[in-house]
Amino acid sequence: MTKIKNICCIGAGYVGGPTMAVIAQKAPGIKVTVVDINEKRIAAWNDADLSKLPVYEPGLDAVVGEARGRNLFFSTQVDEAIAEADMIFISVNTPTKTYGVGKGMAADLKWIELCARQIARVSTNDKIVVEKSTLPVRTAEALKSILENTGNGVKFQILSNPEFLAEGTAVEDLHAPDRVLIGGDPDTEEGKAAIQALVDVYAHWVPKANILTTNVWSSELSKLTANAFLAQRVSSINALSELCEKTGADVNEVAKAIGQDSRIGPKFLKASVGFGGSCFQKDILNLVYIAQSFGLKEVADYWEQVIIMNDHQKRRFAENIVRTLYNTVSGKKIAMLGWAFKKDTNDTRESAAIYVADYLLNERAEVVIYDPKVSEEQILADLDYLGTRSEEENRQLISVVNTAYVATEEAHAVAIMTEWDEFISLDWDRIYEAMLKPAFLFDGRRLLDKEQLKSKGFEFYAIGS
Numbered sequence: 461m462t463k464i465k466n467i468c469c470i471g472a473g474y475v476g477g478p479t480m481a482v483i484a485q486k487a488p489g490i491k492v493t494v495v496d497i498n499e500k501r502i503a504a505w506n507d508a509d510l511s512k513l514p515v516y517e518p519g520l521d522a523v524v525g526e527a528r529g530r531n532l533f534f535s536t537q538v539d540e541a542i543a544e545a546d547m548i549f550i551s552v553n554t555p556t557k558t559y560g561v562g563k564g565m566a567a568d569l570k571w572i573e574l575c576a577r578q579i580a581r582v583s584t585n586d587k588i589v590v591e592k593s594t595l596p597v598r599t600a601e602a603l604k605s606i607l608e609n610t611g612n613g614v615k616f617q618i619l620s621n622p623e624f625l626a627e628g629t630a631v632e633d634l635h636a637p638d639r640v641l642i643g644g645d646p647d648t649e650e651g652k653a654a655i656q657a658l659v660d661v662y663a664h665w666v667p668k669a670n671i672l673t674t675n676v677w678s679s680e681l682s683k684l685t686a687n688a689f690l691a692q693r694v695s696s697i698n699a700l701s702e703l704c705e706k707t708g709a710d711v712n713e714v715a716k717a718i719g720q721d722s723r724i725g726p727k728f729l730k731a732s733v734g735f736g737g738s739c740f741q742k743d744i745l746n747l748v749y750i751a752q753s754f755g756l757k758e759v760a761d762y763w764e765q766v767i768i769m770n771d772h773q774k775r776r777f778a779e780n781i782v783r784t785l786y787n788t789v790s791g792k793k794i795a796m797l798g799w800a801f802k803k804d805t806n807d808t809r810e811s812a813a814i815y816v817a818d819y820l821l822n823e824r825a826e827v828v829i830y831d832p833k834v835s836e837e838q839i840l841a842d843l844d845y846l847g848t849r850s851e852e853e854n855r856q857l858i859s860v861v862n863t864a865y866v867a868t869e870e871a872h873a874v875a876i877m878t879e880w881d882e883f884i885s886l887d888w889d890r891i892y893e894a895m896l897k898p899a900f901l902f903d904g905r906r907l908l909d910k911e912q913l914k915s916k917g918f919e920f921y922a923i924g925s
């Protein structure tokens with residue numbers, strides 16, 4: 461029986477940090493060390509001021525506060541932590557490739573391979589290696605090959621344990637997961653023991669019935685499939701939102717009506733300006749790429765449509781702003797409320813706001829942005845990353861401010877990009893008074909009450925109504 465005493469997690473990002481903090485909190489007998497090559501990030505995880513953690517998630521400060529220094533450690537000493545551990549989680553980034561074969565579609569496994577080589581080089585006793593990152597199906601095979609061919613006779617067991625937490629509710633999701641999925645090799649004694657060792661870690665707080673074990677390939681593919689299904693629901697309701705706008709139907713009413721069918725269910729039917737986040741697009745493109753590489757054209761085309769629809773949704777929201785503002789936004793001040801890809805996170809990866817802002821900037825709008833958790837530095841980095849215009853131009857054309865009231869002052873239009881709760885309780889009369897007239901308001905999140913806002917005088921547009 462393998463009893464885990466020492467865990468190392470490579471990658472202290474949005475997944476590695478919160479997941480390991482919760483394992484440490486719930487299993488005080490296990491020493492958990494989270495390592496990263498990014499010194500700034502590790503310093504922030506170690507900051508005495510818990511409001512400065514590098515990942516903003518409701519409740520995370522309390523979890524870190526409880527376990528850090530007791531059995532939870534953040535460090536840049538990667539080799540040492542690997543050498544000490546009996547179980548190593550790999551939780552590094554696996555973004556879409558930006559070069560070479562599979563560019564724009566396949567997952568870039570460069571960082572995963574580097575981890576495998578480092579584990580092989582450093583290890584002197586047998587270890588269980590856990591894939592926590594989201595990976596293409598059959599990656600465990602490549603990991604095994606690297607570990608077994610470059611190591612020094614040490615035995616490795618490889619498990620797949622994809623993470624299903626959603627940002628903004630990470631702590632809640634980790635405390636009470638719908639399921640924990642563990643893929644391993646059930647055909648050998650060592651394989652079975654490794655699976656059991658990881659089951660035992662989660663069993664500290666997750667009911668046994670919620671811990672599923674499968675073979676490695678099913679586990680790897682289930683992660684991509686779950687994200688594809690979730691994103692497909694958003695694209696499906698977004699597709700219908702456009703039809704609602706043409707026909708007088710209301711997408712919220714349609715969503716409610718279909719969601720009460722227990723076979724469909726009510727969740728993930730909220731029409732929006734388009735899904736964002738670091739996962740949906742990347743994982744579906746990866747699924748499309750894998751299907752293509754097996755020659756499954758119809759399967760690939762089917763899933764690609766989810767992305768095509770999402771791009772369309774972001775673009776048509778931006779086009780509608782320009783069209784409504786008399787076909788020109790040149791020199792007009794547009795206030796964007798929200799930049800994060802959803803509420804309760806400071807993560808902006810693939811946020812719809814980035815693409816809408818870029819479109820408006822191409823039309824020479826003067827864009828003013830306010831988000832309660834995203835810094836100016838991050839917003840500028842997101843726009844610079846697109847490479848549409850020079851860094852200097854981005855700095856000339858946008859400004860980032862500290863309140864929604866400053867953002868909307870003398871604006872021609874306001875666009876709600878993220879569903880932050882605080883936007884609901886803003887003094888919309890005050891905002892109306894301070895805006896240029898007609899005061900246009902574009903609700904990309906169905907956050908505000910249409911009749912109320914119209915009665916205040918706004919020219920109000922909301923997705924899907």
Ligand SMILES: NC(=O)c1ccc[n+]([C@@H]2O[C@H](COP(=O)([O-])OP(=O)(O)OC[C@H]3O[C@@H](n4cnc5c(N)ncnc54)[C@H](O)[C@@H]3O)[C@@H](O)[C@H]2O)c1
Pocket residue numbers: 470471472473474475476495496497498501538551552553554571574575592593594595623624625626627738739
């Ligand atoms: N963000 C989410 O909500 C989420 C949820 C489920 C799964 N995932 C998956 O989890 C993985 C990690 O995602 P993330 O959002 O935490 O990424 P992230 O970019 O926030 O964090 C990854 C970290 O790994 C570090 N790293 C990379 N190579 C390293 C190396 N060789 N040694 C040490 N550190 C290294 C990076 O410096 C970075 O801090 C991805 O595969 C992602 O698809 C993400």
Ligand SMILES: O=c1ccn([C@@H]2O[C@H](COP(=O)(O)OP(=O)(O)O[C@H]3O[C@H](CO)[C@@H](O)[C@H](O)[C@H]3O)[C@@H](O)[C@H]2O)c(=O)[nH]1
Pocket residue numbers: 594623624625626627628687690694727728729730731732733734735736737738739740801802
């Ligand atoms: O009805 C909905 C639900 C979501 N969204 C948008 O979809 C995106 C993704 O939202 P969500 O799935 O809640 O957040 P993520 O943190 O991206 O989580 C997804 O991606 C993670 C990374 O793989 C998985 O672990 C999670 O299970 C999966 O939900 C966001 O822009 C949301 O605003 C909608 O527009 N309408």
